[in-house]
Amino acid sequence: MAKAVAVTGNQAVAEALRQIDPDVCAAYPITPSTEIMQRFAAFVADGDVNTILVTVESEHSAMSACIGAAAAGGRVVTATSSQGLALMWEMLYIASGMRFPILMALVNRALSAPINIHGDHSDGMGARDAGWIQLYSENAQEAYDNTIQALRIAEHMDIRLPIMTCMDGFIISHSIERMEYLKDEEVKDFIGEYKALNPLLDIDNPKTIGALVLPDYFMEHKKAQADAMGKVKAVVLDVAERFGKLSGRSYGLFEDYRLGDADITLVIMGSAAGTAKDVIDDLRNRGIKAGLLKPRLFRPFPYEEIADALKGVKAICVMDRADSSGGYGPLFMEISSALIHIKERPVMINKVYGLGGRDFLPEHAETVLNELAEIANTGKAKTFKEYITVRE
Amino acid sequence: MTTPLVLKELSKKEDLLTGGHRLCAGCGASIIVRQVLMAAEQPVIASNATGCLEVATTIYPYTAWKIPWIHSAFENAAATISGVESMYRALKKRGRIQRDIKFIAFGGDGGTYDIGLQSLSGAMERGHNILYVCYDNGAYMNTGIQRSSATPLGADTTTSPVGNVQPGKTQVRKDLTKIMIAHNVPYVAQASPSHWKDLMTKVKKALSIDGPSFLNIISPCNRGWRTATNNTIELCRLAVDTCYWPLYEAEDGIIKLNYTPKEKKPITEWLKPQGRFKHLFKPDNEALLKKVQEDVDKNWEAVLRLAKGQ
Numbered sequence: 001m002a003k004a005v006a007v008t009g010n011q012a013v014a015e016a017l018r019q020i021d022p023d024v025c026a027a028y029p030i031t032p033s034t035e036i037m038q039r040f041a042a043f044v045a046d047g048d049v050n051t052i053l054v055t056v057e058s059e060h061s062a063m064s065a066c067i068g069a070a071a072a073g074g075r076v077v078t079a080t081s082s083q084g085l086a087l088m089w090e091m092l093y094i095a096s097g098m099r100f101p102i103l104m105a106l107v108n109r110a111l112s113a114p115i116n117i118h119g120d121h122s123d124g125m126g127a128r129d130a131g132w133i134q135l136y137s138e139n140a141q142e143a144y145d146n147t148i149q150a151l152r153i154a155e156h157m158d159i160r161l162p163i164m165t166c167m168d169g170f171i172i173s174h175s176i177e178r179m180e181y182l183k184d185e186e187v188k189d190f191i192g193e194y195k196a197l198n199p200l201l202d203i204d205n206p207k208t209i210g211a212l213v214l215p216d217y218f219m220e221h222k223k224a225q226a227d228a229m230g231k232v233k234a235v236v237l238d239v240a241e242r243f244g245k246l247s248g249r250s251y252g253l254f255e256d257y258r259l260g261d262a263d264i265t266l267v268i269m270g271s272a273a274g275t276a277k278d279v280i281d282d283l284r285n286r287g288i289k290a291g292l293l294k295p296r297l298f299r300p301f302p303y304e305e306i307a308d309a310l311k312g313v314k315a316i317c318v319m320d321r322a323d324s325s326g327g328y329g330p331l332f333m334e335i336s337s338a339l340i341h342i343k344e345r346p347v348m349i350n351k352v353y354g355l356g357g358r359d360f361l362p363e364h365a366e367t368v369l370n371e372l373a374e375i376a377n378t379g380k381a382k383t384f385k386e387y388i389t390v391r392e
Numbered sequence: 393m394t395t396p397l398v399l400k401e402l403s404k405k406e407d408l409l410t411g412g413h414r415l416c417a418g419c420g421a422s423i424i425v426r427q428v429l430m431a432a433e434q435p436v437i438a439s440n441a442t443g444c445l446e447v448a449t450t451i452y453p454y455t456a457w458k459i460p461w462i463h464s465a466f467e468n469a470a471a472t473i474s475g476v477e478s479m480y481r482a483l484k485k486r487g488r489i490q491r492d493i494k495f496i497a498f499g500g501d502g503g504t505y506d507i508g509l510q511s512l513s514g515a516m517e518r519g520h521n522i523l524y525v526c527y528d529n530g531a532y533m534n535t536g537i538q539r540s541s542a543t544p545l546g547a548d549t550t551t552s553p554v555g556n557v558q559p560g561k562t563q564v565r566k567d568l569t570k571i572m573i574a575h576n577v578p579y580v581a582q583a584s585p586s587h588w589k590d591l592m593t594k595v596k597k598a599l600s601i602d603g604p605s606f607l608n609i610i611s612p613c614n615r616g617w618r619t620a621t622n623n624t625i626e627l628c629r630l631a632v633d634t635c636y637w638p639l640y641e642a643e644d645g646i647i648k649l650n651y652t653p654k655e656k657k658p659i660t661e662w663l664k665p666q667g668r669f670k671h672l673f674k675p676d677n678e679a680l681l682k683k684v685q686e687d688v689d690k691n692w693e694a695v696l697r698l699a700k701g702q
Contacts, residue, residue, distance in 0.1 A: 201476075
C-alpha cells in the first residue's frame with residue numbers, strides 16, 4: 001500500500017533522492033531549489049543516506065564536481081534553479097558530451113534581469129540545447145515520479161546521458177499537495193545497481209577522459225551522442241510502463257487530455273496544465289470540443305508522436321512560460337516543427353504567460369480558448385505571438 | 393615499498409607521462425609532471441585544467457598518460473578532482489573499493505591564479521584529500537602568451553605588449569602561494585624542477601598528508617619567455633638563486649625555507665636570457681628594472697620573516 005502524504009514539491013524530490021541514496025551529490029544553494037538540498041543535507045547528517053555531499057562554492061563547481069564524481073564511477077545527483085543553471089551552462093555540455101548519467105532536479109525559475117525568484121521555464125529552455133534529457137512535471141507527484149524514473153532512463157546502457165527533472169518554482173516546489181510515496185525497497189529495486197562505464201577509479205585500466213578531439217573525430221563523437229538521444233523516447237516509454245506497474249500511475253512522452261476529437265487545443269507544460277484542464281472540462285460541459293496536450297519529455301522532443309496526437313485539430317495555442325527573445329516561444333517552435341510535415345495544418349498561435357511567477361488563472365485559459373474557438377470558426381488568427389496578462 | 397630519492401632507483405620507475413606528447417622541446421610542464429608522478433608511491437588519478445599540458449598530451453585518439461586522467465574545462469581542475477575524490481570516498485564507505493589512491497590536479501597559472509582561483513579555493517576549504525599542482529609559466533601560453541595575474545612585472549606579453557607608452561606588464565604578480573597558505577590547509581609549498589629532490593620530497597609530503605595540499609612550481613616556457621629550448625633547468629635554478637622563486641613550505645602553518653642561495657644573485661641574471669624582459673635593459677626603463685629588483689627583494693624578505701616566525 002503506497003504511503004499518502006501532504007508535502008511540497010521540494011520535499012517530495014528530497015524524499016526521492018533519499019530513497020535513491022546516490023553515491024555523490026554536489027550542490028549549491030539557490031532559491032527555489034535550496035530546500036531540496038537542505039533536506040538532503042539533513043538526511044546525510046542523520047545517516048539516512050550513505051551519500052558524500054560536496055557543498056561546493058558555486059554551481060559551476062557543483063557541475064564540475066558532479067562530472068568528476070560521475071567519471072570516477074558512481075551515481076551522482078544535484079539540484080539547482082535559474083542563475084545556478086546559467087552558471088553551470090559550460091559544464092552542462094561537458095556532462096552530456098562525456099555521456100555521464102547525472103540526475104539534476106531543476107526547480108524552474110526566471111532568469112535575471114530583472115532579478116526575480118519565481119517560477120518560469122526560462123532556465124530549462126535556455127539549457128535545451130545542452131544535450132540533457134528533460135522531463136517536465138505538473139505537480140509534486142509527477143516531480144517525485146519523474147525523479148525516480150529519470151535514473152533508469154539516464155543510466156540505460158543505450159543512453160548514458162544526463163537528465164533534468166523540472167518542476168515550476170514555488171508553484172510546485174513550495175506548495176503542499178497530497179501525493180503518494182513508494183516504499184524505499186520499491187525505489188531501490190526499481191532503480192537497480194549503478195553500472196559504471198570506464199570509471200577513473202579502475203586504476204588498473206587507466207582511461208583518458210576529456211581528450212582534445214580535433215576535426216578528424218569530432219563529428220563522430222557528436223553523432224554518437226545524437227544517436228543516444230535518438231533512443232531516449234523508447235526508453236522513456238519502457239521505463240514509464242514499468243513504473244506504471246509499480247505505482248499505478250501512467251506516464252508517456254506527453255499527456256493528452258480530452259484531445260481525441262478536439263477542435264481547439266492548448267499545448268501547455270508544467271503546473272499551468274493543471275489549471276487549464278479544469279477550464280477544458282468547463283468548455284466540454286458547454287459542448288465546446290476543447291483539448292490539451294502537456295509535453296512531459298521536452299528533450300528529446302517527440303515530434304512525430306505529438307504531430308500524430310494533434311492531427312485533426314483546427315486551432316492550437318502553444319503556451320510558453322519562457323520566451324526566445326526575438327523569436328517565438330521555445331515550445332511553440334517545437335510544436336510548429338512537429339506539425340510541419342502534416343498535410344492539413346491547424347492555425348497556430350503563441351501566448352507567452354506566467355513569466356517571473358505571474359499567476360496563470362482559469363480565466364486566462366478561458367480567454368485563450370475563446371480566441372481559439374473563434375480562430376477555428378474563421379480559420380484566421382489576428383496575432384501569432386502575444387504576451388498575456390500584462391499591464392498596458 | 394618506498395623508492396628512495398636517488399637517481400639510480402628512480403630511473404627504474406616507469407614514466408607515467410610517456411614521450412611522444414606534443415609539448416614543446418624544453419617545456420617545463422612535462423618535466424614537472426614526470427617528477428611529481430615519479431614521487432608518488434600510490435596509484436594516482438589526475439585532473440587537468442585546459443591548457444598546453446592538456447591539449448598537447450591527449451590529442452584523440454592518443455594519450456600520453458598512463459594513469460587515469462580527466463580534463464573537463466579550464467577553471468575547474470580542482471572542483472573536478474574534488475568530485476573524483478568524493479566518489480572514491482563514497483565507494484570506499486560502501487565497501488566497493490579498497491585500494492589506496494591519490495588525487496592530483498594539474499593546472500597552469502591561468503587556470504589556477506586567475507579563472508580557476510574560486511574552484512581551487514573552494515576545494516581547498518572543503519578539505520578534500522587532493523594535491524593541486526600549479527605549473528606557473530607566468531602567462532596564458534596556450535592561447536599565445538597573454539598576461540595573467542602570475543605574469544611578472546615588466547614582462548612583454550601579447551596583452552601587455554611593449555609599446556611606445558607602455559613597458560610591458562605594469563602590475564606586480566599575485567602571490568598565490570601565500571593565498572593558499574591563508575587557506576590553513578595542511579601543506580603548501582613552492583618548488584622548482586631544478587631542485588628535483590626538494591620538489592619530489594614535497595610531493596611525497598603532500599601526498600602523505602590527510603587533507604588538501606598545494607604545490608606552486610615554476611615552469612619555464614621558451615615560447616613565452618623567449619628563451620632557448622635547452623636551458624629550462626638553468627632558468628629554474630636562476631629563478632631560485634635570484635630569490636625570484638623562493639623554495640619554501642608551510643606545514644600546518646609553520647613556514648620553513650628549504651633552500652637559501654649561497655649568494656643571492658641579482659634579478660638581472662634571470663631576466664637577461666629572457667626575450668620577454670629585453671626592453672627592461674634599455675636606458676629608458678632603468679627605473680622599472682630597479683623596481684623589479686626591489687619587488688623581488690621585498691618578497692624574499694617577507695618569506696625570510698615568515699620562516700623566522702615573524
